[in-house]
Amino acid sequence: MKNDEFAFLNQQLAAMLRDGIPLEGALRQLCADMKRGALKSELEKLEADLAKGVPLREAARARQLPELYQRMLEVGVQSNNLPAVLTLLADYYQRRHTIWTKLKGLMVYPMIVLCAAFLLSCFLSILLNSFIWPNLALLAGHFPTAAALVTLWMPPVFFGLVAAAIFVGATVPAARRALRWRLPAFKEASLSQVASAMSLMLKSGVPLGNALALVEQLEAGTPAGAEIGQWRQRLALGQGKFPEMASAGRAFPPLFVWMVGRSGEDLAAGFQRAAEIYQARASYRADLLLYSALPCSVLTLGLMIVTQIQPVIASLIALMNMIGGNGGPGGSD
16 A cells, blocks of 8 residues: 555544544545545445444554554554544654655666667667678678677676566565565665664553564564564563663664653654654665666666677777788788
């Protein structure tokens, strides 16, 4: 589901609940104005279950909604302050939409350049290998060697492999989750997302141990999930202060731990501050990478073209030398 649409939905839902509209009635009104899609279908089923008297916890668990969202709905009901929790959720998903939209834009431009480079490289290889090079080599008597053929086809093979690797990294969930914590900008965005989720739950009254357990579950299979699991174990052993419980590692740098720890007892504010800092850093890195993509792509295309036409230039030089040698003063009559 789209994060911006989900954020707007929660803002509207919170406003309706504050006006005294029952939850199932508010969902019915919102669904009437929504376009057909997976989110509308799930909300309609949720509204139907609530109208039948099914408790919100059971109704939400039966729907294909984000795990964090389901848990926070339960927290809102238990605290008897569902509108406030929905408002916090709207802010969380809006922030998530902002940062991931910029990162998607960062991926789109290099992919366009990469695909264009791959197609251009294939076109040049076919043109040079099938038409230009054989005729020049035949005239010059300088036939291509195996090394020259490898040089000719190396750029399209390279660009094809890079494009395939990026496609796998972007579409395979396991690869995407692993790379998300290793690539610049994406790692900062992931840190901001984790910090924002922790701040959301702590502000809503979720105990620290339960919040850590949920984030550990959401980040299962990633370096962050393993490190948060260690934090939760230390907390269970009685190390209640954050500097004692948390430690820097592959996922969470020392700055993150220090920033949250310096907030003292107000960990929600510390996580919120960390979320804001790392969101700004992710935006800065994304802009930096995006601005450097154009000159790098131009340089790469230039090197690719020079590499591919070098054997043809060698054949052309050999042909010119042969013509010059035959037509010069020492040439035959």
